[in-house]
Amino acid sequence: MKIACVQMDIAFGNPERNFEAIETYIEEAANAKADVVVLPEMWNAGYALDKLDVLADKDGSRTKELFSRLAGAYEVNIVGGSVATKKRDGFYNTMYVASRTGEIVTEYDKAHLFKLMAEHHFLNAGQKMNIFELDGVTCGGIICYDLRFPEWIRAHTLHGAHIMFIPAEWPAARIDHWQLLLQARAIENQCFVVGVNRTGDDPNNKFNGHTMVVAPWGEVLLSKQTGEGIFYAELDLKQVEAVRKMIPVFQDRRTDLY
């Protein structure tokens, strides 16, 4: 499975520019024969949280329309990072995923809100997990700060996820945590982890990418890129079962103790 990771610089508070850029990125990744294109967190507006009333995508309709159209036209799966959405009861940080047929196969609201970036003042937290299928592979998707909660990723892998997608706006100041946590989650859950981070600056933070793809044995397939661009990785999905057979962590869990 060929994964295209879109490490973009997000135009702060400017959905028009970001929608245009995303369309170009998806077209480029599809032309490179990617099976899955993965986008970063909150790519429609960045963390312009005090302007959500104007900037958030109402019920995600613009985002869903774009993904359905492009996924269907290019026959490519899109793990749509996340966008700021406005729903009936407030604002959310929402991931949409479109399959190659153009169908929206899942919608997930970020479950753990990040207080250091004031999300709890502006957003509602999601209430459910996020499992979906792409090309017959069971996948999970969580968003940025969710990565710090090992139980959340474990819950997804217990539900069968062989690939965890984790879009982010993770600042450069804590990029060492990002790298270590992604690698640890892949090793402890014996799955592929695809973490796609943004690059560039916003008024409060500097971002330096380090989009990362980690294999179930902990091998880093992609990392260290700091600039804007699409970075590719090939996943050999047979590795998940091979590693789980070699060290049967899922069978050896002591569910009678914890």
Ligand SMILES: NC(=O)CCC(=O)C(=O)O
């Ligand atoms: N956007 C986020 O959730 C950022 C999370 C983060 O920076 C962290 O250190 O955790």
